[in-house]
Amino acid sequence: MSRTLIIGAGGVGQVVAQKCAAMPAVFTEIMLASRTLSKCDAIAADVKRRQGVDIATASVDADNTPELVRLIKDFKPELLIHVALPYQDLTIMDACLETGVHYLDTANYEPKDKAAFEYSWQWAYHDRYKAAGITAILGCGFDPGVSGIFTAYAAKHYFDAIHYLDIVDCNAGDHGHAFATNFNPEINIREITQKGRFWENGAWHETEPLAIHKPIDYPQVGPKESYLLYHEELESLVKNFPTLRRARFWMTFSLNYIKHLEVLQNVGMTRIDPVRYQGMDIVPLQFLKAVLPEPSSLGVNYHGQTSIGCQLKGIKDGRDKTLFIYNNCDHAETYREIGAQAVSYTTGVPAMIGAQMLLKGLWKKPGVFNVETFDPDPFMAELNRRGLPWHILEDIPLPHEYND
Numbered sequence: 001m002s003r004t005l006i007i008g009a010g011g012v013g014q015v016v017a018q019k020c021a022a023m024p025a026v027f028t029e030i031m032l033a034s035r036t037l038s039k040c041d042a043i044a045a046d047v048k049r050r051q052g053v054d055i056a057t058a059s060v061d062a063d064n065t066p067e068l069v070r071l072i073k074d075f076k077p078e079l080l081i082h083v084a085l086p087y088q089d090l091t092i093m094d095a096c097l098e099t100g101v102h103y104l105d106t107a108n109y110e111p112k113d114k115a116a117f118e119y120s121w122q123w124a125y126h127d128r129y130k131a132a133g134i135t136a137i138l139g140c141g142f143d144p145g146v147s148g149i150f151t152a153y154a155a156k157h158y159f160d161a162i163h164y165l166d167i168v169d170c171n172a173g174d175h176g177h178a179f180a181t182n183f184n185p186e187i188n189i190r191e192i193t194q195k196g197r198f199w200e201n202g203a204w205h206e207t208e209p210l211a212i213h214k215p216i217d218y219p220q221v222g223p224k225e226s227y228l229l230y231h232e233e234l235e236s237l238v239k240n241f242p243t244l245r246r247a248r249f250w251m252t253f254s255l256n257y258i259k260h261l262e263v264l265q266n267v268g269m270t271r272i273d274p275v276r277y278q279g280m281d282i283v284p285l286q287f288l289k290a291v292l293p294e295p296s297s298l299g300v301n302y303h304g305q306t307s308i309g310c311q312l313k314g315i316k317d318g319r320d321k322t323l324f325i326y327n328n329c330d331h332a333e334t335y336r337e338i339g340a341q342a343v344s345y346t347t348g349v350p351a352m353i354g355a356q357m358l359l360k361g362l363w364k365k366p367g368v369f370n371v372e373t374f375d376p377d378p379f380m381a382e383l384n385r386r387g388l389p390w391h392i393l394e395d396i397p398l399p400h401e402y403n404d
């Protein structure tokens, strides 16, 4: 018997609800709560139709800790899966601390008024979670999430020391819209318009936004222009794998996407500071989000694949070793399975698996932890069973330059 509370009824929340409901032996009672009740009810109706399972729904403002605490006390979950927005990480962590409930999320905290995401705010909860005897699992989507688990799996089974890590994230799908983002537009655009950053020789190096790019060859997709971005898992991975000499993150964007983004930036639509309009304060990026398609609506005619993985180089038994570990996921297939596009799917399935790891007691230790600090093996086995099979290519030439 377990009770799981999911917060957030967007593209990812929909996947988490469907995939948890599909495993009633582990997730016996589920509640989906979000700001807009009608979105929770629509997902619950679809869960009933596809899985034959009833899930409870509720409306909650997750920016409001006392309101969350009331909901938690009422439903009495063992675990809360947070797939609303990173702005709510701390209010939700506070509510879990106050009620003694385990916590899991897929994105690290960032303040609304500053596009700066880092783990320090959430790591600061470690001692309090430890004292309360509850677990927080941070960043359990695909990237962050599976990217860290792939790295941990490679470190455990294939390397004595990993020296180079390139996380390569390709979405070669086409949703048919002139411009749309695959996850929450506000969070997505804040991430991409930031300066790039990577780790090399014990220090962070900063680049202008999207300044470094090159074609990378993705399995079953082919070469795609890939841009160096700062991505949050780099922060925890360089801390947890101190042998890393360099760690970088690459993501593909089409020229069409970049062109739209440039125009939106040039006209001021990606600003996150309020502007006065007809007597009201309006944040341009929040307004832009309101006119763009919702990530959960993109699946209908989406076709093509995502391909995300870790390219690693290091040493095993005194010899150089390379490894590429990756998953490809097909938008049309995930839409057929649960009505979701592949970016939501590749985020929601790992969140469900992380929740399962916790409820089964496999990933339960008091404190606040990033995913790569847990045993990757049971998680990797579940990825293969729950819709995200992975593949390993060993000792192949990797498309990156190395100094050793």
Ligand code: NDP
Binding pocket: 007, 008, 009, 010, 011, 012, 013, 033, 034, 035, 036, 039, 060, 061, 062, 063, 083, 084, 085, 086, 088, 106, 107, 139, 140, 141, 142, 143, 144, 145, 182, 183, 184, 185, 187, 294, 295, 296, 343, 344, 346, 347
């Ligand atoms: P959506 O915009 O589709 O959904 C966000 C949901 O959160 C909406 O239902 C929204 O409600 C709800 N929400 C927002 N604010 C509040 C609040 N104050 N209280 C309660 N609910 C709220 O985004 P996605 O589903 O695409 O993304 C969800 C999360 O997943 C994001 O944090 C994103 O960064 C993360 N993510 C992580 C990835 C990874 O690989 N690790 C990849 C992709 C996404 P409403 O509809 O009323 O606005």
